[in-house]
Amino acid sequence: MNPPDxxxxxxxxxxxxxxxxxxxSCRIDAKSRMVNFICRTREWALAIRLTPDWLNITTLVCExxxxxxxxxxxxxxxxxxxxxxxxxxxxxxxxCLNLELDYRAEHIDDTVLxxxxxxxxxxxxxxxxxxxxxxxxDDVLESLGRTLEAGSAS
Numbered sequence: 328m329n330p331p332d333x334x335x336x337x338x339x340x341x342x343x344x345x346x347x348x349x350x351x352s353c354r355i356d357a358k359s360r361m362v363n364f365i366c367r368t369r370e371w372a373l374a375i376r377l378t379p380d381w382l383n384i385t386t387l388v389c390e391x392x393x394x395x396x397x398x399x400x401x402x403x404x405x406x407x408x409x410x411x412x413x414x415x416x417x418x419x420x421x422x423c424l425n426l427e428l429d430y431r432a433e434h435i436d437d438t439v440l441x442x443x444x445x446x447x448x449x450x451x452x453x454x455x456x457x458x459x460x461x462x463x464x465d466d467v468l469e470s471l472g473r474t475l476e477a478g479s480a481s
Contacts, residue, residue, distance in 0.1 A: 337358060337377045337378060337379060337432075338357060338358050338359075338360075338377070340377060341360055341375065341376075341377040342360060344435070344436070344437045344440045345360060345362065345375070345440070347437040348437045348438070348440055348441035348444075349441070350362050350441070350444065352375070355374055358376055358377070358378065359374055359375065359376040360374075360375050360376075361373065361374055361375070362375060362444060364448050366448075366452050367452065368452060368455045368456060368459075369455065371386050371448055371451050371452070372386060372387070373385070373386045373444060373447060373448065374386065375444070377432060377435070378432060379432060380431070380432055380433075381429055381430065381431065381432055382428075382429070382430045382431075382432050382435050382440070382443070383427065383428070383429050384427065384428045384430075384443060384444060384447045385425050385426070385427045385428075386425065386426050386447060386451055387423055387424075387425055388417065388423075388424045388425060388426050388451065388454075388455065388458060389423070389424050389458060389459075389462055390422055390423055390424075391419065391422050391423065391424055392461075392462050394464075397461065397462060397464055400461050401424065401458070401461045401462060402419075404457070404458070404461055405417045405418075405419075405424070408454065412450055412454075414428055414430070414443075414446060415427065415428045415446060415447055415450045416428075417454075424458070426447060426450060426451050426454075428443055428446065428447050430443055
C-alpha cells in the first residue's frame, strides 16, 4: 500500500484540492486536470499538474505570429513583462506563447492552490489585450498614426 503522500496519490490530491477550493475540473491525463474560465477577453483553459515535487499551471496564450517583425515585438515584450510579473512567466513552447507557474508541491494546500490559479488567470486576463494588439500589428499602426499626427501638426 502506498503512503498518503506518494506519487500515485498526487492526481487524487490535486482533484480533492480543486474541489475543496471550489473549482470544477476535468481530467487531461493521469496526472493533470484542466480548469476553464470564461472571461472578458476570452476563455482560458488552465492545465494543472501536480507531482511529488512541483505544481505546474500552464495556459496557452496565443500562437506566435509568423511575421518576423511582429514575432520580434512579442518576444521583446515577453522579456520585459517577465521581469515585472511575480511567480508566473510567459514562455515559448514550439510555435506558441504560454503562461506558466511552477510552485513547490510541499507548500500547496487548498487555499494556496486557489490563490495560484487566480494569479495565473488574472495575469493572463490582464496581459492578453496587449498581446492581442502586438500579434495583430495594432501597436505598429498606432505608432505610425501618432507619427503622422505629429508630422501634420508642424
